[in-house]
Amino acid sequence: HLPTADLQALDAAHHMHPFTTNDELGDKGARIITRAKGIYLTDSEGNEILDAMAGLWCVNLGYGREEMGNVAARQMNELPYYNTFFQTTHVPAIALAKELADLAPGDLNHVFFAGSGSEANDTNLRMVRTYWAQKGKPEKSHIISRKNAYHGSSVGSASLGGMTYMHEQGGLPIPGIHHIGQPDWYAEGGDMSPEDFGLKRAQELEAKIVELGADKVAAFIAEPVQGAGGVVVPPSTYWPEIQRICDKHDILLIADEVICGFGRTGNWFGSQTMGIKPHIMTIAKGLSSGYAPIGGSIVCDEVAEVINACEFNHGYTYSGHPVCAAVALENLRIMQEENIVAHVQNVAAPALKEALDKLGEHPLVGGVNVSGLMASLPLTPHKESRAKFADSGTAGYICREHCFANNLVMRHVGDRMIISPPLIITPEEIKIFAERATKALDATYADLKDKD
Ligand code: PLP
DSSP states (O other): OOOOOHHHHHHHHOOTTTOHHHHHHHOOOOOOOEEEEEEEEETTTOEEEETTHHHHHOTTTBBBBBHHHHHHHHHHHHHOOOOOOOTTOHHHHHHHHHHHHSSTTTTEEEEEEESSHHHHHHHHHHHHEEEHHTTOOTOOOOEEEEETTTOSSSSSHHSSSSOOOHHHHTTTTTEEEEEEEOHHHHHOOOOOOOHHHHHHHHHHHHHHHHHEEEEEEEEEEOOOSSSTTTTTTOTTTTHHHHHHHHHHHHHHEEEEOOTTTTTTTTSSSSHHHTTOOOOOEEOOOTTTSSSOEEEEEEHHHHHHHHHHHOOOOOOTTTOOOOOHHHHHHHHHHHHHHTTTTHIIIIIIIHHHHHHHHHHHTSTTTTEEEEETEEEEBBOSOOTTOOOOOTTTTHHHHHHHHHHHHHHHEEEEEEEEEEEETTTTTTHHHHHHHHHHHHHHHHHHHHHHHHHO
């Protein structure tokens, strides 16, 4: 290895990072991660950093599981690549599709593979429009999504997403996509009860459908618990009302399970936690615990029947890639053998909730949003009123830096601190997380006081 500073100089000279600027990389250069085991990362300076983000919400099994590497090596040597286009297939794709059909609830029995969550949402966009066109309703093509949602970075998936700062670059969204409000009671609920606010936000869907005409609306897409927008856990009234509205108006429901899927919320899928019955689920990330790039759409019988009856002119070179599929299968095998979902539900989530409730008493923390092992702690200058900081994002950024200084990775979305650790995290490790988080919050509080 070159010394850290030399690597950082090369990185700055040649490597374009997603979602960052040279200024943000700053004089310090990027942090270089060299190894990882369990929930800990090691950087090029030898620091052991507790990863409370599981990478990008994906390393659910934790790092360093040799079984995964062994399976990948075996599959590389046996059949490193073949495609699933036209009339060819291979054993890893068949086995993974069958496994996913068994794990997914209801009649979600069919899988269209992709290389990532973005690609899978592009598939969904074209699939729902094709579905209605095949049924003789080509005008039923509009898709309703939500403000501040994240569904990926491709043109289609970023259009489905509701992040305006993404839309501003590249002329998005593409036509026929509409965004309604989030059930973000903490930030936008004001004096309303969470239940009333949840209903109000769900009814925005019905208002939008009526405005466009139900015969024009193909689908509604949403994350069961919104992730990258700040971990927005919806009030209990929200999803039942959304389900009622989709059923009433014959709108396909797409649950983007890219973060929520595979145990994150304490069930195999966030749709089960929220009690909804989607027609399509988007999957990626936890499907392989991030060990290999793979995503897909799990599709219900009715939609699959219509799509399979026509030639769906869509697919990726790496749809169902054999090495990625084999790694995903091994991930699911380990998850079942080690009862990871039950561990989340019965052990890790209660321990995290207890730790977060304690952190919630910190003067800088305005509340606790948590579902299973995904959570956010919104920072506030005034606890009682849930007030926002005038310069949004600064407190979150300062806190994230103090987390790093205390060997902890927490991400910040504006002024919300985000937590999404590997699902294997133990109560003892959650205590270490809470100690480091407390130090980071204390240091942030002191910095902000100094600024006043
Ligand atoms: N959907 C959701 C809910 C996500 O959180 C993400 C990524 O963070 C995506 C889709 C995009 O997935 P990918 O980055 O694999 O393209």
